[in-house]
Amino acid sequence: MKNLFLIAYLDIRESLRSKWFYVYAVVFGGLMGLFFITGVSDSVVMGFTGLSRMMLIFIQVTIIILPIFILITTVKSISGDRESNVLEYMLSFPVSLRDYYWGKMLGRFITVFTPVFFALLLGVVFGLVHGGDMPWRMIGLYSLLLVSMSFVFLGIAFWLSTIVKSSDIALGGAFVIWITLLAFIDIALMGLMLQNRLDDNVIVTLAMLNPIEVFRIGAITLFDPELTVIGPVAYYLLDTLGSVWLMVYSVVYPVIVGVLFAFLGYTAFRRKDLL
Amino acid sequence: MALVQIENATKSFMGTRVLDEVSITMDAGDRIAMMGPNGAGKTTLVRAMLGFYRIESGSIRVGGFDPMKQRVKVLENVSFIPQTPPPVRLSLDELLRFVERSSGTEREAIIAEAARMDLDVQGHLRKPFFKLSGGMKQKLLIAIALSKKSDLLVFDEPTANLDPKGREQFYQLLTEIDSQTATLFITHRLDEIEALVNREITMDLGKVVNDARL
Numbered sequence: 001m002k003n004l005f006l007i008a009y010l011d012i013r014e015s016l017r018s019k020w021f022y023v024y025a026v027v028f029g030g031l032m033g034l035f036f037i038t039g040v041s042d043s044v045v046m047g048f049t050g051l052s053r054m055m056l057i058f059i060q061v062t063i064i065i066l067p068i069f070i071l072i073t074t075v076k077s078i079s080g081d082r083e084s085n086v087l088e089y090m091l092s093f094p095v096s097l098r099d100y101y102w103g104k105m106l107g108r109f110i111t112v113f114t115p116v117f118f119a120l121l122l123g124v125v126f127g128l129v130h131g132g133d134m135p136w137r138m139i140g141l142y143s144l145l146l147v148s149m150s151f152v153f154l155g156i157a158f159w160l161s162t163i164v165k166s167s168d169i170a171l172g173g174a175f176v177i178w179i180t181l182l183a184f185i186d187i188a189l190m191g192l193m194l195q196n197r198l199d200d201n202v203i204v205t206l207a208m209l210n211p212i213e214v215f216r217i218g219a220i221t222l223f224d225p226e227l228t229v230i231g232p233v234a235y236y237l238l239d240t241l242g243s244v245w246l247m248v249y250s251v252v253y254p255v256i257v258g259v260l261f262a263f264l265g266y267t268a269f270r271r272k273d274l275l
Numbered sequence: 276m277a278l279v280q281i282e283n284a285t286k287s288f289m290g291t292r293v294l295d296e297v298s299i300t301m302d303a304g305d306r307i308a309m310m311g312p313n314g315a316g317k318t319t320l321v322r323a324m325l326g327f328y329r330i331e332s333g334s335i336r337v338g339g340f341d342p343m344k345q346r347v348k349v350l351e352n353v354s355f356i357p358q359t360p361p362p363v364r365l366s367l368d369e370l371l372r373f374v375e376r377s378s379g380t381e382r383e384a385i386i387a388e389a390a391r392m393d394l395d396v397q398g399h400l401r402k403p404f405f406k407l408s409g410g411m412k413q414k415l416l417i418a419i420a421l422s423k424k425s426d427l428l429v430f431d432e433p434t435a436n437l438d439p440k441g442r443e444q445f446y447q448l449l450t451e452i453d454s455q456t457a458t459l460f461i462t463h464r465l466d467e468i469e470a471l472v473n474r475e476i477t478m479d480l481g482k483v484v485n486d487a488r489l
Contacts, residue, residue, distance in 0.1 A: 010373055013369055014365060086364075088361065091325075093378050095347070
């Protein structure tokens with residue numbers, strides 16, 4: 001354990017020196033600022049206004065941007081170091097593979113989560129200045145959803161980064177995963193439903209296995225506990241799980257998937273050739 | 276007990292055998308020049324010794340430890356300089372902190388060793404390692420390797436980026452290494468290090484084809 005925090009610290013320092021981190025931070029912070037400047041918080045959509053309205057649009061943006069940002073910035077973490085021989089040098093010191101792998105993951109988690117969380121805090125500060133009602137419960141739960149979504153994609157990215165030798169292939173794989181999961185939020189599922197080839201239960205299950213969809217439903221629950229915006233499927237979900245367990249599932253399930261992928265990556269890292 | 280004991284080590288990449296039943300023993304005080312054409316298996320062998328590659332059959336012990344199962348124990352007593360300095364994005368300060376904390380090497384010792392090769396580390400502490408010139412990077416890696424008190428020093432073409440003066444300084448430093456420390460040079464230029472070695476190993480097509488005391 002003695003080097004785990006050292007590796008995490010060094011990974012954070014390295015990320016803070018990278019251009020991608022600033023682009024990432026500016027995108028999320030800038031978007032939040034843009035929402036206020038453009039008056040999103042003053043608009044009313046489906047009864048939502050103020051900070052709730054702004055968070056609704058922030059969630060929509062997060063669904064699209066956060067996974068791909070985490071995937072493309074993290075997927076090169078180990079594969080890139082391997083390709084450039086940085087891994088060879090750093091691991092020629094007496095550092096255990098456990099400390100190196102989990103230290104890298106811890107560092108990267110802090111790096112990818114912090115800008116999104118700060119963007120959210122920025123929204124809270126804007127909201128406080130604006131003088132509107134502060135939906136604290138919603139902000140707390142949304143932060144948890146952000147943690148779990150960041151974690152699942154971090155786990156997937158680390159797994160991918162470990163099993164492939166080339167960072168180009170890792171990057172390609174990351175895009176395929178992102179597009180597939182994004183397609184299975186709506187488009188692909190609706191296609192399957194229209195074709196009537198699969199049982200509806202299977203389609204709902206597929207949707208609920210997709211971490212992006214799970215995040216989306218969890219986030220919608222914050223604003224619309226009856227899930228009226230997602231149509232008849234809401235009755236199935238709420239009847240099966242109930243709103244509290246649906247929220248628990250939305251937070252816990254992505255973390256479990258993230259841990260699973262992270263462990264698969266760690267196993268490959270330990271058992272395969274390192275270079 | 277031998278410092279390094281390699282017995283019938285075999286390794287293949289995509290069906291090509293890059294190590295073919297290699298057996299080598301290295302003892303304390305051995306100064307070895309390992310030579311051979313590109314693809315002979317020299318770097319693969321070193322990487323297997325450092326726990327980067329898993330061999331398919333045979334065994335490797337460094338300091339009595341298995342590099343795959345007890346890599347930390349192995350690496351506590353090994354210093355390594357790669358052929359090309361890697362583009363580490365850490366600043367010199369961070370890199371030195373990593374070396375200090377992971378291997379217990381003292382920063383002052385590294386700075387002093389670097390100064391003997393005319394490299395001013397203090398003046399560049401905030402600079403990212405990859406932004407140093409090729410020669411400066413190599414000098415720092417040499418300083419780190421020599422400061423880390425190890426039983427085995429592994430140099431993979433260590434002078435490739437050094438100018439003639441840098442090489443001279445490096446060879447001078449090598450003459451001061453403890454007589455019980457073993458060194459393994461992977462090189463194509465025996466003439467340069469001939470005075471520093473007492474054994475020559477030549478590899479070709481994954482096999483040891485010559486192992487002679489000088």
